[in-house]
Every structure is written in C-alpha cells, then in structure tokens.
Amino acid sequence: MTITFYRTALCPRCFLAKRALDKIVADTDITVETVEIATTAVSSWRNGIRMIPALKIGDEILSGVLLDEQRIRRFIDQQKEDASA
Template sequence: MARKTLYELTHDKPEIEIEEVDIVTNPLRAWKDGVRFIPTLKCGDKTLSGVFLSREEIQDFLETAGR
C-alpha cells in the first residue's frame, strides 16, 4: 500500500528519486539506514514508518522532508 501510494504521489515529480532496499538481502544496510520497521520512508535523517501509512501521512512526509 505505501509503495503504491508513494509512486502515485511522485509520478509527476522527477526530482524525487525512490530507492527500494530489500531488507532480506541487505539487512545491514537497512539497519545502518535506521530501518527498524516495515514500511519505512527515509529522506536524509528523517524517517516515516508504521504498519499502515495513510496517503496523507506519506504526502506530508514528502513535503516536509524535501525542504
């Protein structure tokens, strides 16, 4: 759900680059990046995570983290 929403919200924003990291094959990288929960969105030192991330939460994160 979060993945779909993220791609929908960034479809017309080429300045936003999305990188997906598979925590099964890259657990150390995920841990070093501060990923403790799935899903997690990260931009710089800011993160957003939760069992269910609403469209509004993701949109707010993109707007505030991108500043």
C-alpha cells in the first residue's frame, strides 16, 4: 500500500501528522510518498487536496486540522479493509 502525504515544511500540524504516520508505518510494508504542496499547489489541488495535512490512499483522502495517530490508523485500517473486500 502507498500513502501520499501532502504537507508543507512550515506547517507544525504537518510535522505532528508526519511523526504519527512514521510511527504507524514503521514496521509495515506501507510506503509513504511525501508531496510538498508549496511547490506542487496546482497538481495537489487537482488531486483533491483542499487542506493540509492530508493523506491519500487510492481515491480516498483524510485531511483535517489535527491528524492524530488514532485518526490516521483508523483511515489506514479502513482502506486496507476496503481493498480486501
């Protein structure tokens, strides 16, 4: 599974989300691709990203003011479940 993580280097909320995401995927086969939206704003918008931090798996997007470990874990688990169904 590949997760695309949309963020900007200046965002403290993105830093916290990245730390939680790294913890979750540490011992898994999940790949994380990081996209810096400051340099890819147009393509990020076309990919449905309206707020950061944001995670995208397939066509599904999780974004919010605060993406804590629990929300990220639920999102990943739901996408795994949907993929296996």
